[in-house]
Amino acid sequence: MGHTASPTYAYGQLQRAVRTALSAKDGATRKRAQAKASQWQDVLTGMAAGSLRIGSRTPVADTPAWITLEVVHGGFATGRFLAEVPLSPEEAALSGTNDRERLNLWYLTDGGLATLRGMLATESYRIEVPEDAALPTVAWLLEHGHAESALDLIEELRPYFHRLRLAPLPGAAPRPAGASVRLSTVGEVRESLRSASTPPAVAAMLETLKVWHPLFDRLVALWCDTVEGDLPRLDETGVTGGWPCRTWPRDWQQRRGEWLADYASASAQHTASTAHAHPKSNFARLHRALLACEHDSTELTGRDVGWIRRALANTITKHGEPDSEPRAALRALQASVAARPIHAELAAAMVERLDRFPADGGLPSIEPVAEDAPAHLVAKVARALEAPIEELVARKVITSADVLATVLPQITAQLLAANFDDEQLSTLYAQTYAAFRRRRGLLLLDLENQVRIEELPWVHAIDPLRARRPDATRAARQTLDQTVLLALTAFPQAILPNTLVRELGALAKQAGMPMPLVEEVAADIFMGTFTAKWRTAAEFASRTMAGTVYARYYDLPESWASAPRPRPFRALAKRTADDFADVCVARAGGARPSWRFRSVAVNGTVLEQSQILTTQNLAVLVHTLDLRDRLQAAAPELAAQSLTWTVTRLATRTDHHHAALQAVKNAAYAWRQALFFLSFCDEDAQRATVRRLAEQVARAGLAERFAPAVNGLAHVVEGGRFTADGRTDDGAGRRFLGWTTGKHWCLPVVRKKGSAGL
Template identity: 35%
Template sequence: MAKDDERDAPPTIGSGYIGAQMTRALRALQEAANREQRQSAQARVDRWSRLLDGKALDLLQHGSRTPIEGAPAWATPEVVTGGFATGALLAGGPLLDWERHLAAQVLDTGTGNERQRLNAWCLGDEGMAWLHARLQQGDYRVGVPEESALLTVAWLLQQGAHAQVEAILAAIVGWFPSLRFYPEPVPLAAGTEKLPAGGDFTLFVETAGAVVAQLQRRTSSARVKTQHHVLMQWRPLYATAVGLLLQTWRDGQPCMQFPQDWLPDAKQAVATFRTLRRQSPARKASRHRDVELLEYLALCVDGVVLTPHQRSRVGQIVNDHAGKHGVPDSDTYAARMRFEQESVAAPPHAALARIAANRLRLFPADAGVVDVASLQRDVQPDEATSLVAAGSVLPRTLRQHVARCQQGTVEQLIEAGLVPSLESLALLLPQLGARVAERGFTDPAHGRLYAACRTAFDARRSLLLLNLQSQVRMAELPWAAGLESERQRGTPAAQRMLGDVVALALRHYPETPLPNPLLRQLRSLADSAGADLPLAEELAADIFMGAFAPGFAAAARHAGRFTAGSLYARYYGIDSMMLERLGEPRPRTGRRSQHRVDDLAGLCLARADLAPGQAGPAANGAVIEQVQILTTHNLAVLFDRFQLDAVLAEELPDMIQRGFSAVCTDLQQVAPHWHAWLTARKRGAYAWRQMVFFLSRLDDAGLAQSMATLRSLFAAQPSGFQRRFAPAMDGLVVASQGGQPAQVLLGWSPQSWLRPYTPEGYLSSHPSEWTEFCDVGRLVTVEDYQIVENAYLDAIRRFCVAAGVDSLCIHSLERRESRDYHEGQPLDLDGIERVARDALRNVIWCKLVSETAEVHFGYDYYMYLVSSVDAESALLEADPLLNIQRYRSPYLREEEE
């Protein structure tokens, strides 16, 4: 039996994850292709270096809500992927440019201690007047919560709240030398939208200024310029040389006869060749077939008699070219040449991006744009340049990029395709929460200050926490009480907005459980609405401590009452009376008291068929899934609180169908190597759980109709999937008829009946065949892997050239913390290669899309090249080790199929 002190020993966090992230950061720095990428990668390396230094010096305590030695909980830490604090504070560090400028304006000459002197200056008469002016005019920005502290002091002094001011200063004065507590002054943008008196709030995914900066960073790829040069000059010259040498054929041999009018044309071709070669240094040493053939043509023009070997080589090159592409004077050859040249004749995307950026500069940089259609129109005569003609059309990738600053309601942005996931929705809600909260103040200056501080606090990254600790709350800021004074909670606008957001999230993303970032934002909105909304976040399986906070037991009891006797309770075998008893305390049996949270953990262990003490990520995941089932992962409390049975009554049947389709998609389209299958099964099981809950909210007639629809959809699935998935479908049917199923679909259970076996007995690939990057060093050598990876990248380049695209955009991005990529990010050919390499190595997953071409990355190292134009001929010259065949990509959007 374990001793009490052993059970109470604090957990430790290994350094393996941190080391792996540092390795990725260093690799990104090594592979950076331009100055911007190098700067971004260097910043990542610096962050992880600070973390490792702090860990080595024992200055960091990861897993604690105060991970930096000596720093208070309210100080905003720099946090990297995984929730690790680096040891830096975001309000500290070197002076920012705007701080230096402010210091030069208001401080006496001299250097050193500028931050401390600026903090002290703000408490003097001149500085306090400056703060009051910022409050009234609203011309300031709060990047981190600390920057609102002295503004709060200024406002409280206006109200005569001297005791509160003294308390705030007592907490922060000691940090004056290192942290900034003053705001950044910014010009108030002309035309900045004022809050409407009523109705919907308008938001934007990115500000106009942010989109301008992104557009300005777009540059023409060197490869694009080379492609243009080759297709417009070298390729026609090569065709001319092939045509001329075909005229010299006699008795099956080239260069055996020269027609009377042949020499002038040949001399002109050779002169052009020599000029191009002088202008193209890279071609001087090239042994590409075009250069080689033109060199032989030059010998013929100079009167040199070719050797038999040289004539044989000319014949081989000409015959190979004519056999693959036809003879140069044929209609098919001319059509191919015309298509290739038209594909590169369009204006460079970088030049078009500059035009779009110039249009955006006319709008306030820190806001969105109401009418983006005017920004997406064709190039106007006064915008034309030497590279871009009037009437040129902005490509879809640029139009989509500009649309990211579109201003609209949440629903409008979702319908415009600018909010592709619930995580993206969570990024919008701080704007919404701040503006709703701002209306809770009678003093506009006070409302603006509260909204600014709250927006900055909502951007604070969560820490990795152990032992059921909670994240730092805004109320813990020493100046929070001053900000909260006179705030009116529970305004009708806030209450209505909270319910609308919840309904929108479930209506548009019915297959996805609400992720933690969205739950935090909903909790923040609930605070503005004066509502107590007990939401349970998803726990991480790798750091789960085997116990649940009391809020989980309360959520389980509420869900048990809400779902008692329903299809959901029958399907998952939930005993609502047992859940009610979770609130009964156990008698004390030893040094450590037994809390109700232990009851819930024990129940989840039993439901997962695990023994007490059984641990590890897989066991933890199974326990966490059971608590999500028992709590409905927040669906019960949301449906109950916002009366969603009535609000979503008309949408529920469609939500159920979409959830079922997502399950079928996840469990069929995922390639079957083991890790990928685990991920897909978990995603499918979670979508299934959502669907079962929605089914349970229907009346008898609605349930019968939806079950008939699901049976029809299931019958339309491939027969192999029907056989595998039949136990899950049969269980749902049994539960819908009042029984308890024998099989329940779970995400963290082996369930061998669901695995897609082949007749040979394994998942689609033989165990000895490598199928992903993690097999390097085990089933494939690094050298052999790189050969295959480079062949894939070469195929993508050839495909893009043939499809006439020089830019693709990131779409449906997953694992957003990696590489600083973002949804909708445009990529030139160099960027495409970098992202494709990361996708092939499982660093990220995404699709690369444009108007005419897409690249999709499947599991098991499958790659799908999709084009609306004929680009197949380009792949004929791809590396022969690739197995290329026609196939419909399973990742096509429905409207494209």
């Protein structure tokens, strides 16, 4: 038995979801939190019962790895199968049954196979989860003379006929053309816009401007018409001017009745604002007085008249007399504000424009939809734009390497599908690949691997039919080059996320140039060892970075000449690099700990050294793809951007210790990226970069905290080295790392409330 994850994390997530479900004011937020709480309850129940073993690639008991699981944050499986869903009306209509097993068996009849072949021929199907492609693959195999493979596939699928949807839903699944991708479908963007609502405070303000202010002005004018002499005003002595209720125009009672009727109607229809009803407001005082004098002024007391006079003085002094130029100007300005379309109205107008496009497709251009729209709505609509990745990055639709990883499979799917000569099979594989990449990764321990697409039984059945076509190989290489350069230049401060690393690995395999790409390992699940590819990646890094600022700063080994000493890892048939793990531990400043009683901080220091030694894939990619010359021109700017991000991140104030630790860790990762790019710059550019960095640090108020890191970098740029403890000879400079087992020297000083300083 391998290791299993602790339920502590899951319990914490359950507590957080329950708190949100109980305290959130927004109904939609509460509903989402309730759903999350239910999922985490399933996780904990399964772990307690032994039906879930979190950390395994097959976490659900008696379930093969290829079944798509529901996975929540952190890689925890809930035990639910995503393909285990009730029959849709379309499915029930196909075979006249509401039973999943009977429907799957019907697909193997002549009528069912004919239906599947019709879907394949017309491409009128949607693969939402990978299992949807299983029976269409059977239909294709039978039609093309591969009966034995089809029968073997049916035999493997048969135990799950009663639970899983194994055929696609009817309906076309439009794909972006060529090298274009999209982040969302039109339908997804449309639903997002439909959910736009007006905040209560904004609704109250607009109602006040449109409804209650005009009514208030009429009320003020009504009472002003009863004033004898000058209208009341406020000065330093109090209320001056004439008194109301001294003269009564002949039509006053008629106007009074009309106003009260309009007020009653407005009160019934407009309930967003309540300020006018506050008992001490000028509006409420004048309204109560109006109600009191139903027949004549004798129904008002002297106190009532005094309050009428004071209320009139308040509003006339502040806003001017009725129909005066100051009051008219104010109301005109307020009316213009109220007339502006609000967010919800603009969103509704955008929805009407989007209704002209298929819900499950994308937008060829956003101009017809986004014309005259505000920038924040244009940004939402742009998520459905179909365009090359480079354009979506430039438009800031793709805002991170993680987002880049979500759209890249749309291209990779087409490139890998091109290896199948049959067009129907190629299209089926492309949709299957895209659905497979939407699977959420599992939390894995014991060096286990995520499920590969080749492990899906229906993909395995057609794998022998795959041919390596030269044009597809060339296209994969070109896409690989472009994607790596785009990720490095658009997001230079960020390490490549695991999702993107996996996609780059698929492209590299298709391009015929596999490379040792390594994943980021979470410190809380690290088991103390590495597979052999980490050592191979470190060899690349030592060769590629030899003699550079990066190599001197981090004191990279000059070579890894000795043969690796593999160490068996439990019962797994995996080749591990024991010497690489030993080097990481030694560089982290300690002997190999007992991993049974390890701490997250110790794990973090070791993992950071593994990232340094391998450059976290940068050296492997640049060397294998021969990108040095293409990267060199942009290197000074990329280094500067990464360092600027580092300074900004450290300068962002936080009162939470964990957030401060996270900021230091991320800043150190961006710092490492900057040093990699700086290694491709000449000495003059390196010195200029350090000078600008020192100025940025001073302007950001970080000189006291971060000067040691700046001094250390300047020392290395001038050819120096750090001592064994990571300092310069004079003690003024330090090597900047993100992880430490003690208090980090770069953390801000947190003082108690009331003390001086920051």
